Amino acid sequence: MCLGIPGQIIAITDAGRLMAMAEVSGVRREVNVACVAGNDLSALVGQWTLIHVGFAMSLIDADEAAATLAVLRDLGEAQEALDQMRAADAALAGAP
Amino acid sequence: MKYVSEFRDPVAARALLSAIAARADQIGATRAQPVHIMEICGGHTHSIFRYGLDKLIHPGVAFIHGPGCPVCVLPMARVDECVQIAEQPGVIFTTFGDAMRVPGHRCSLMQAKAAGADIRMVYSPLDALELARRNPDRQVVFFGLGFETTTPSTALCIQQAAREGLTNFSIFCNHITVPEPIRALLGDPDMVLDGFIGPGHVSMVIGIHPYDFIAQEFRKPIVVAGFEPTDLLQSVLMVLTQIAEGRAAVENQYARVVPEHGNPVSLAAMADVYEKRPSFEWRGLGEIDASGLRIRAKYAAFDAEEKFGIGYAAGPRNVPEPEGCACGAVMTGRIKPTACPQFGRGCTPEMPLGALMVSSEGACAAYWQYGGQRAAAEEGALPPSPVPGDSPGIFDPR
Ligand code: SF4
Numbered sequence: 263m264c265l266g267i268p269g270q271i272i273a274i275t276d277a278g279r280l281m282a283m284a285e286v287s288g289v290r291r292e293v294n295v296a297c298v299a300g301n302d303l304s305a306l307v308g309q310w311t312l313i314h315v316g317f318a319m320s321l322i323d324a325d326e327a328a329a330t331l332a333v334l335r336d337l338g339e340a341q342e343a344l345d346q347m348r349a350a351d352a353a354l355a356g357a358p
Numbered sequence: 359m360k361y362v363s364e365f366r367d368p369v370a371a372r373a374l375l376s377a378i379a380a381r382a383d384q385i386g387a388t389r390a391q392p393v394h395i396m397e398i399c400g401g402h403t404h405s406i407f408r409y410g411l412d413k414l415i416h417p418g419v420a421f422i423h424g425p426g427c428p429v430c431v432l433p434m435a436r437v438d439e440c441v442q443i444a445e446q447p448g449v450i451f452t453t454f455g456d457a458m459r460v461p462g463h464r465c466s467l468m469q470a471k472a473a474g475a476d477i478r479m480v481y482s483p484l485d486a487l488e489l490a491r492r493n494p495d496r497q498v499v500f501f502g503l504g505f506e507t508t509t510p511s512t513a514l515c516i517q518q519a520a521r522e523g524l525t526n527f528s529i530f531c532n533h534i535t536v537p538e539p540i541r542a543l544l545g546d547p548d549m550v551l552d553g554f555i556g557p558g559h560v561s562m563v564i565g566i567h568p569y570d571f572i573a574q575e576f577r578k579p580i581v582v583a584g585f586e587p588t589d590l591l592q593s594v595l596m597v598l599t600q601i602a603e604g605r606a607a608v609e610n611q612y613a614r615v616v617p618e619h620g621n622p623v624s625l626a627a628m629a630d631v632y633e634k635r636p637s638f639e640w641r642g643l644g645e646i647d648a649s650g651l652r653i654r655a656k657y658a659a660f661d662a663e664e665k666f667g668i669g670y671a672a673g674p675r676n677v678p679e680p681e682g683c684a685c686g687a688v689m690t691g692r693i694k695p696t697a698c699p700q701f702g703r704g705c706t707p708e709m710p711l712g713a714l715m716v717s718s719e720g721a722c723a724a725y726w727q728y729g730g731q732r733a734a735a736e737e738g739a740l741p742p743s744p745v746p747g748d749s750p751g752i753f754d755p756r
Pocket residue numbers: 682683684685686688695698699700701702705711712713714715722
């Protein structure tokens with residue numbers, strides 16, 4: 263929860279709500295980009311960000327993203343984040 | 359230095375370890391008289407154990423594991439209140455998975471779910487918001503938990519819910535802040551702390567200046583650090599260098615992610631939605647002044663405490679922690695987890711008694727996971743047992 267996970271923004275999905283699709287370790291997940299959005303939302307596409315609980319909190323470069331992901335994998339936190347994204351999909355689908 | 363080879367940059371790690379050793383010798387730090395450096399963040403604690411930094415580093419450097427794991431400092435009474443909300447008819451209670459197994463007085467959220475409450479694990483408060491949109495006939499409550507890294511997320515969700523006019527979404531706010539408990543620890547005459555490693559992702563939001571008081575009032579060095587092993591080593595070196603030079607300053611080792619003044623959008627959302635509570639209860643540390651946040655009156659419709667009339671909204675409260683648990687002493691660095699009489703006996707990751715055993719960022723869970731069970735057996739605290747982690751090399755990273 264406390265450590266952000268790197269993800270790459272691949273598309274803007276809802277400009278009004280500042281939502282974008284990010285790819286995190288091969289998993290797609292809609293994230294909020296309010297904290298990193300400049301004037302031109304489309305400029306975010308292709309950028310790497312640190313994502314905390316569904317919010318892109320900081321722009322990082324590709325090297326930093328790779329290094330951070332390596333640490334998170336070592337710590338088991340990358341898997342945990344991906345599991346939580348899957349659990350969230352189940353929760354939204356209505357499975358209590 | 360057997361395990362340095364697995365670092366991404368073993369050459370840099372070796373160089374940093376020798377530079378640390380030189381500094382430690384220079385200031386006369388020894389195993390008997392070590393420099394005490396507190397890593398505030400549970401993520402750092404986890405990283406230190408995972409990479410065996412506490413074993414690789416000069417024996418004159420002692421890591422004290424700080425209170426920076428939001429799950430670990432969650433008081434039992436707050437877990438009870440979560441269960442109380444979750445059991446209300448028509449409620450969908452949503453939470454990060456980390457909080458599911460934290461014990462309450464009666465039960466954990468996991469147990470409440472098994473008993474029939476509609477409790478769902480989500481990845482983000484955005485998921486809770488979406489559940490509220492899809493279930494207009496249900497009350498969706500999100501368990502807002504965490505330090506300044508997660509606080510902006512719930513603030514932005516409340517703003518969004520207000521814009522959409524949702525009436526069935528609320529947050530049970532348990533957000534806490536990092537600087538105040540540090541002030542409390544520094545004010546405690548029993549604590550011997552010579553310097554701090556600051557949490558990088560918290561500073562990504564709040565910047566580095568909220569820590570100015572540590573250097574200015576208390577004359578202690580603090581270095582805001584990243585999470586790679588070499589980040590941590592470099593930060594330790596920066597702390598030792600300040601000590602050697604007789605300085606106390608706030609320094610930023612993680613400038614590639616941490617802007618000096620933080621993230622303006624996050625800060626604005628937090629200031630709009632939240633205000634400081636007069637005080638907030640921390641597990642093991644008690645009530646700490648101004649250490650927690652509550653939802654401002656203008657967003658009261660999104661405040662689960664107000665909506666359900668529980669928690670601090672129900673008046674003053676103080677519920678004692680269970681007997682025989684040493685969480686407070688561990689959290690303030692007074693004792694190592696293995697010195698807790700419950701460690702490995704009444705308290706294991708499978709059956710946690712204290713929250714420090716629940717989260718992978720808790721000091722007790724880290725000790726257990728990375729060989730503390732073996733160390734405990736060797737110290738005679740526990741009978742040796744064929745546990746899964748009982749492989750050669752106590753701190754063999756897995
Ligand atoms: S072993 Fe369990 S009871 Fe003892 S301090 Fe750690 S979490 Fe608390």
